[in-house]
Amino acid sequence: MNPERLAKLQAQGRTASKGTPRRNAPKPRTSxxxxxxxxxxxxxxxxxxxxxxxxxxxxxxxxxxxxxxxxxxxxxxxxxxxxxxxxxxxxxxxTELVPGILNQLGPDSLASLRKLAESYQNTAAGKAAAAEEDDDEVPALVESFEEAAIEETA
The missing domain is CATH 2.20.70.30 (Nascent polypeptide-associated complex domain)
Incomplete structure (x- = not known):
């Protein structure tokens, strides 16, 4: 093939033969x-x-x-x-929706909402009690560590 003719075809940018579309048209998307x-x-x-x-x-x-x-x-x-x-x-x-939905709830829903609020309070109280128990388990410091270390070495 002639190099000049090949360079001319490459400059045109066609990938297929003459008469074919130069690029694919985008397909319309469904709305x-x-x-x-x-x-x-x-x-x-x-x-x-x-x-x-x-x-x-x-x-x-x-x-x-x-x-x-x-x-x-x-x-x-x-x-x-x-x-x-x-x-x-x-x-x-x-908790984000409670003020806006109180007027929409019926008597059964209000009872279940009360039970849910009580369970939240119980879990919060349980977490607070667990935190207090963790503090009580740590013994108080009675002696100084320096005096104990001196006694061990002697």
């Missing part, structure tokens, strides 16, 4: 709205209906934390007691 439509269709197949005007959802976890959803999308099937909640969830401590 979030389209994914949302697919999710809506799947939820409708399960006979879940949209519940509008839900401002907040709190799920109480066993570890004492709360999974909090602000402005979630909620779908429900009341006949089968099935709920689908999706959105951005944050894991928060119960």
């Amino acid at each position: 979030v709205a389209q994914d949302d439509r697919k999710l809506q269709a799947a939820l409708e197949k399960l006979s879940l209906t949209n519940l509008p005007y839900v401002e907040e959802v709190n799920m109480f976890l066993e570890q004492g934390t709360v999974l909090n959803f602000r402005a979630p999308k909620v779908h429900a099937a009341a006949t089968s007691n099935t709920y689908a909640i999706y959105g951005r969830g944050e894991e928060k401590e119960l």
Whole structure:
């Protein structure tokens, strides 16, 4: 092959033969709205209906934390007691949410909240008592170490 012609082809920057596209066109990405439509269709197949005007959802976890959803999308099937909640969830401590959720709790939830508060107090009191017991286990210093070292050497 002629070196001059090869240099000319390299300068053009083509990687394929004449008539082919110079580069691949980027593929269009699916939008979030389209994914949302697919999710809506799947939820409708399960006979879940949209519940509008839900401002907040709190799920109480066993570890004492709360999974909090602000402005979630909620779908429900009341006949089968099935709920689908999706959105951005944050894991928060119960103490952060207590003032805002007291008016939302029913009598059963208030009783369980009291039990949870008592267990927190018991664990805090237990930790404080353990810290005090650790201090009591250390014996008080009666003699000086210097006098004991002198007696041992003699």
